[in-house]
Amino acid sequence: MEVICVDMELIDFKDTCKIERDTENSDKYGNLIKEVVYEGICLYEEGGQSYSNGMVIRNPFLFIPSNDVLIYINDDITVTTFKGRVIKSLVENVRDISMKSKPISMTRIELKQGMGK
Numbered sequence: 001m002e003v004i005c006v007d008m009e010l011i012d013f014k015d016t017c018k019i020e021r022d023t024e025n026s027d028k029y030g031n032l033i034k035e036v037v038y039e040g041i042c043l044y045e046e047g048g049q050s051y052s053n054g055m056v057i058r059n060p061f062l063f064i065p066s067n068d069v070l071i072y073i074n075d076d077i078t079v080t081t082f083k084g085r086v087i088k089s090l091v092e093n094v095r096d097i098s099m100k101s102k103p104i105s106m107t108r109i110e111l112k113q114g115m116g117k
Contacts, residue, residue, distance in 0.1 A: 011106070013041040013065055014082040019091075021075045034076065038069045044079045044087065059092060062109040067096045071109060 020034040027033055043063040062079060071094045079087045093110040 011043055011063060011065075013043050013063070015042050015044045015079055016040065017042040017044070017062060017064070017077055017079045019069070019071060019075050019077050021072065037071060037075060038064060038066075041065065042079065044081055060087075060089070060111045062111060064107045064109070067098065067105040067107055069107060071107065077109070077111060 017038070017040070018036060019038040021037050022032040023035050025033045041064070045061045045063070047060060062077065071091055073091050073093065075091045077089050077091060079089070081087070089111040091109055092112045095108045095110075096105070097108050098105045
């Protein structure tokens with residue numbers, strides 16, 4: 001697997017992921033057909049932190065090296081870590097990041113509680 005570094009000081013995209021979304025179409029068995037929104041390199045980080053109703057909630061994060069992908073809440077995500085662990089989750093929140101000090105842009109995705117395969 002190829003490792004792409006945007007900047008060694010900042011982030012190492014060493015994992016891969018596939019982001020899918022249901023379409024309005026279904027197969028002959030009635031199952032919704034999914035479209036692949038993004039498939040490629042990413043960085044999976046376990047345990048980010050957010051606050052909700054006065055409680056601290058820890059959710060994993062995913063970074064992809066692009067702002068050109070339209071990712072929506074509840075899109076399906078399958079992450080394969082560089083060690084081969086497979087994690088399935090849904091998108092909880094999406095933020096586009098652009099750094100002014102360096103010509104870097106990426107997407108930060110907060111995941112709902114992930115499940116191992």
